[in-house]
Amino acid sequence: MPSHRIARDTRGVFIIAATPFTAEGAVDLESADRLVDFYLESGVDGMTILGILGEANKLTAEEARSFATRVMRRVDGRIPVVVGASGAGLDMLRDFSHFAMDEGAAGVMIAPTPGPAVEDRVRGYFHQVCEALGPDVPVCFQDFPQTTGVPVSVGTILTLTRDCPQIVMLKHEDCPGLAKISAVRAGSGTAETPRLSILCGNGGLYLPQELARGADGAMTGFAYPEMLVQVVAAHHAGEADRAEDIFDAYLPILRYEQQPGYGLAVRKAVLHHRGAIANPRTRAPGPKLSATDHAELMRLIARTEARVAAL
Numbered sequence: 001m002p003s004h005r006i007a008r009d010t011r012g013v014f015i016i017a018a019t020p021f022t023a024e025g026a027v028d029l030e031s032a033d034r035l036v037d038f039y040l041e042s043g044v045d046g047m048t049i050l051g052i053l054g055e056a057n058k059l060t061a062e063e064a065r066s067f068a069t070r071v072m073r074r075v076d077g078r079i080p081v082v083v084g085a086s087g088a089g090l091d092m093l094r095d096f097s098h099f100a101m102d103e104g105a106a107g108v109m110i111a112p113t114p115g116p117a118v119e120d121r122v123r124g125y126f127h128q129v130c131e132a133l134g135p136d137v138p139v140c141f142q143d144f145p146q147t148t149g150v151p152v153s154v155g156t157i158l159t160l161t162r163d164c165p166q167i168v169m170l171k172h173e174d175c176p177g178l179a180k181i182s183a184v185r186a187g188s189g190t191a192e193t194p195r196l197s198i199l200c201g202n203g204g205l206y207l208p209q210e211l212a213r214g215a216d217g218a219m220t221g222f223a224y225p226e227m228l229v230q231v232v233a234a235h236h237a238g239e240a241d242r243a244e245d246i247f248d249a250y251l252p253i254l255r256y257e258q259q260p261g262y263g264l265a266v267r268k269a270v271l272h273h274r275g276a277i278a279n280p281r282t283r284a285p286g287p288k289l290s291a292t293d294h295a296e297l298m299r300l301i302a303r304t305e306a307r308v309a310a311l
Contacts, residue, residue: 004080004106005080005106005107005138006046006080006082006106006107006138006140006168006169006197007138007168007197008168008169008194008195008196008197009195009197009216010046010080010168010169010197010199010216011045011197011199011216011217011232011236012044012045012046012216012217012229012232013043013044013045013046013217013218013219013225013228013229013232014044014045014046014047014048014080014082014199014217014218014219015039015042015044015046015047015048015219015220015221015225015228016047016048016049016051016053016054016201016219016220016221017035017036017039017047017048017049017051017053017054017071017221018035018053018054018055018221018267018268018271018277019032019049019050019054019055019056019059019067019283020032020034020035020268020277020278020279021279021281021282021283022278022279022281023279023281025281025283025284027059027063027066027067028277028278028279029066029067029070030278031276031277031278031279032067032070032071032074033070033074034275034276034277034278035271035276035277036071036074036075037074038271038274038275038276039225039276040075040078040079042225042226042229043225043226043229044079044225044228044229045079045080045217045229046079046080046081046082046106047071047075047079047080047081047082048081048082048083048084048109048140048219049067049068049071049081049082049083049084050064050067050068050083050084050085051084051109051142051221052084052144052147053221053264053267054084055264055282055283055286056084058283058286059283061092061096064096065096065099068083068099068100068103068105069103072103072104072105075104077104080106080107081104081105081106082105082106082107082108082109082140082219083097083100083105083107083108083109084108084109084110084142085097085100085108085109085110086109086110086111086113086142090128090129090132091132093110093129093132094132094133097133097137098133098137101136101137106138107137107138107139107140107168107169108133108137108138108139108140109139109140109142109171110126110129110139110140110141110142111141111142111143111144111147111148111150112125112126112148112150112152113125113148113150114148114149114150115150117149117150117151119152119153119155119156122150122152122156122160123156123159123160123163126139126141126160126164126167127163127164130164130166130167133166135165135166136166137166138166138168138169139164139166139167139168139169140168140169140170140171140199140219141157141160141161141167141169141170141171142171142173143157143170143171143172143173143174144171144173144174144201145173145174146173146174146175147173151174152174154180154183154184154187157170157184157196158184158187158188158193158196161188161193161194161196162192162193162194165194167196168196168197169196169197169198169199170184170196170197170198170199171199171200171201171219172184172198172199172200172201172210172215173200173201173202175202175206177202177206178206178209178210178213181198181200181210181213181214181215182213182214184196184198184214185198185213185214185215186214197216198214198215198216199215199216199217199218199219200215200217200218200219200220201218201219201220202220202258203220203221203222203254203257203258203263204218204220204222204227204228204254205254205255205258207228207231207232207247208231208235208240208243208244208247211231211232211235211236211240211243212235212240217232218231218232221267222250222254222257222267223257223267223270223271223274223276224250224253224254224270224304227246227247227249227250227254230243230246231243231244231246231247234246245311246311249304249307249308249310249311250304250307250308252300252303252304253270253300253301253304256297256300257270261287262287264282264286264287265280265282265286265287265288265289265293266289266293266297268280268281268282269289269294269297270297270301273298273301
């Protein structure tokens with residue numbers, strides 16, 4: 001079990017884990033073990049499972065529970081694990097969240113439900129969520145309007161973390177969103193509003209700038225997690241230029257991974273190439289690489305690894 005849960009001062013890299021599948025499309029629990037080991041060896045500070053990258057919406061309830069249990073048993077308390085628990089049904093969200101916490105989760109990640117982009121609806125929903133979960137379940141608020149269709153203002157985020165003390169972390173994925181990070185950082189940790197941990201997604205595309213704006217780290221699934229770890233560590237050590245040099249070496253493949261829709265297949269292909277999972281399959285309906293795509297990716301991998309070696 002984790003020695004601590006996510007909190008307002010949590011920082012570092014929480015890697016968003018893929019969910020591996022067999023060639024036949026079943027959840028591959030043996031590869032889940034390999035993937036955990038791969039992430040731990042890269043030096044990540046935490047993991048997040050059953051998010052969008054994890055294809056959580058394509059898993060049955062039984063599969064999601066089985067995968068969460070397998071991951072947390074393999075992690076065995078060495079790093080905190082956040083579990084994606086978003087869902088329209090409050091009873092199911094509560095039951096799954098309590099299951100995850102009982103299994104050893106460090107907190108749950110929840111996004112606003114799709115619907116009218118009315119901020120009092122968002123506030124009302126999260127008040128209901130926090131009441132249903134109880135005060136002992138830390139919550140990471142996932143702000144990803146490109147997917148949810150629900151933009152959330154800085155004012156609402158600050159109001160929620162003030163009114164619902166268990167909302168201790170923001171997973172920031174709004175884009176463009178650098179000014180939003182600055183505003184959340186400036187508006188939290190004040191006499192009125194407690195500090196809010198900010199970890200950033202968007203594949204890591206803007207990580208150096210996000211860190212400079214006050215983010216505490218990254219929560220994303222780039223298939224070279226060691227880059228995220230090194231960039232965050234360098235920035236926290238005051239070596240901003242060194243952080244950007246490391247980031248720049250990986251930028252071509254990072255950008256390639258971020259192609260909408262197609263990027264998940266790229267990320268899984270890289271994880272497979274690196275030995276982290278046995279099969280790069282996405283669950284249907286999902287993207288697949290053509291032979292041309294694969295050759296292109298292998299060339300990018302070779303160029304990236306050569307640039308990294310030259311650092």
